[in-house]
Amino acid sequence: MRIGIVTATYLPSKNGVATSTALFARGLRALGHEVRIFAPDHPQRGREEADIFRLPSTMVAAPADYPLLLPPSASVIGRLPLRDLDVIHTMHPFLAGQVALRWARSLGVPLFFTAHTQYHQYVHYTRMSRRLGRWLIRRHVRAFAGASDVVLAPGGAMVDMLRRYGYQGDVDLLPNPIDPSSFREATGHEVRAWHGIPAQAPLLIYVGRLAPEKNLPTLLAAFKEALEQIPGAHLLLVGAGLQRAHLQNLAAGWPVHFAGAVEHARVPQYLSAANAFITASTSEVLPMSMIEALAAGLPLVAARSPAAEDLVIQGENGFLCEASPAALANGIARVFQADALPALHTGALSSARAFDMTARAGQLADLYALAIAGRAAHQAA
Incomplete structure (x- = not known):
């Protein structure tokens, strides 16, 4: 399979989403799949692994070690290897997720969304009131999960959070991986x-x-x-x-x-x-x-x-x-x-x-294959 991962954070950023994304990519590549990662540019990045495609970003008003993704222009998108992807996976429901959703819909491929975070807990990073911010975040995450073809969560508690946000669709459990x-x-x-x-x-x-x-x-x-x-x-x-x-x-x-x-x-x-x-x-x-x-x-x-x-x-x-x-x-x-x-x-x-990396990557690959086959069957009907 040719897999595209659209993420708002990636190495050398030091956080759990960046690390788990890198480990999933390693595990999937070890299984013979091609993984292309689309991530914000990082001022400290050095020599990188293959198939990392950096998108425009800014450090203005950004948290330390977390460059903020900017909306990619049509000229930037035109230079990216997107057309032959079989599936697109995003770790975020906001800008990175919206980019992934547009790409998946234009290509006609399944969109996977992993809900990693209790997003309402981070309203203090915004300038809006806590009450309004939490309402807007819950509404947005619920809508984005509903627009995704497959929703994943790293643990049962995250499933419960999605339910509290009002999302009632299917959620597959996929724990974060480690390299023992x-x-x-x-x-x-x-x-x-x-x-x-x-x-x-x-x-x-x-x-x-x-x-x-x-x-x-x-x-x-x-x-x-x-x-x-x-x-x-x-x-x-x-x-x-x-x-x-x-x-x-x-x-x-x-x-x-x-x-x-x-x-x-x-x-x-x-x-x-x-x-x-x-x-x-x-x-x-x-x-x-x-x-x-x-x-x-x-x-x-x-x-x-x-x-x-x-x-x-x-x-x-x-x-x-x-x-x-x-x-x-x-x-x-x-x-x-x-x-x-x-x-x-x-x-x-x-x-x-x-949480072994190989086992978790194999589970994810099986979910990708199932979604791709389901979409092909639907299109053929």
Whole structure:
């Protein structure tokens, strides 16, 4: 098959959608399919893999590391290899999705849409009122899902969100993929040394944006409370964002380390340095960071969110908590109870197997083939 993926974010951007898109492309290509990715230009991109086609973008008013896609002109579109595509897949319902929808309709091929995000949680990035913004977003996402031929979701909680938005059509579950091989040889000894963390100190890690929707002040408060029960523990925050200075002020004098943004290829090394992964975010759907933490054998201490409810098996691979400092601190303490970590480590590795890149790409290829065959049969009737 010749597959076109239209995305609003791609490598070298450091976020879950960019990473999962790249892994799906790798898996599909390994199965013999041709994958062309249409993504915004990025000021930091270097030498790229084959079949990446960059679209006009801007960094004006754009979040850090997230260039904003601009509407491609007719001359830009005319230079793109679109005409022989068998299927088009988008990860976004907004501008990238509208571009994908127009292309799919003009080519007469199926349009796939993966709903990755609780979009209403991001209204604070816009200038409109929260109430109006949430109403408009729900209406738009519902309409876009209805215009798509196949709607995918990475977890059951995302399906529930689409239902709350009013979309009642079919939704296929397709978890985000990971590459297990990247975690097998990773060790975190150097990471601890770089950040001055003792080799035997209990270490919690968070990987993700330092952004308001991640509820990081609550995470820091939980860690401070947990220090009373786990003296000598450290916390490592991996990621960049506008809240970094504020969070550094909150954590002044505590054993909290800010690693900044790291290349995705180094994430396994960072995760392998830690004993457990913590998140206080209530907006996660199925982030790569949590899945990758499981692949590294890290139990999850997670505030209740759609992702946490899908991923955490209580007491087996982590602990699902209310989004309060006290509840999260209790979850941290349970991870570090005597002899708890080995069993939690085994449970984390076991639950990560469901996200193997090859298996997930094969499932996606089967869905593509089914949609293409269905459209051909409809056109022949």
